[in-house]
Amino acid sequence: MAKSEKSAKSKQLRQPTLKHRIRDGRDYFYANIKGAQYVFGYVSREDAERLFAAKQNEIVNAPPEPPQRPLPTLTVQQVLTRFVQWIDLDPDKADTTRDFYRRPIVGLPKSEKPSKRKVRPFVPFLEWLDQKHPALPVSHFGPMYVHQWIKEQFDGRKLNYRIALMRPIKAAFAWAVDQPEFDSRLPKNPLKGLKV
DSSP: OOHHHHHHHHHHHSOOOEEEEEETTEEEEEEEETTEEEEEESOOHHHHHHHHHHHHHHHHTOOOOOOOOOOOOOBHHHHHHHHHHHHHHOTTSOHHHHHHHHHHHHOOOOOSSOOSSOOOOOOOHHHHHHHHSTTOBGGGOOHHHHHHHHHHHHTTSOHHHHHHHHHHHHHHHHHHHTOGGGTTTOOSOTTTTOOO
16 A cells, blocks of 8 residues: 555544644634644633534535536537537638538528529538437547538538638537536547548
């Protein structure tokens, strides 16, 4: 057993006792209870014993801490939705930059004027996730899902186009890892290994 373990164990096993020293010709009382020192000061022995008994009772009969409720499971959809909200609120982002991030994740509003050329259907990542994997926990998420979306929806499209679709999703999780609201539920970036 290591020396630090022995000293910690011996502190736990010691019975708390009222101690005193003489300072400036007067009795000074204190006690060590469960490894912490409590000072009662310059009082009479009777007062020190009463304070010592009250402190012991307070520590021994302390109400148990209420059990902590587990945090709700964090989903991929929640992270991506918060990222899009952050993009929309960031005053430093130009509209074209906002569109670059929004389009692959949630899509852009449909244009009111009809296009004459044939437009391929576009399924944003969040819409695809809701259809295929509703409420997907972040703990089960990884690059495979992004590649699956690209393969199903954009197979045959140019490489640069597919890369531009993956970048905002990867950026969303790089951003989320640094956010305090996701701290304990997102300890690492699940898309760190996503090659774009």
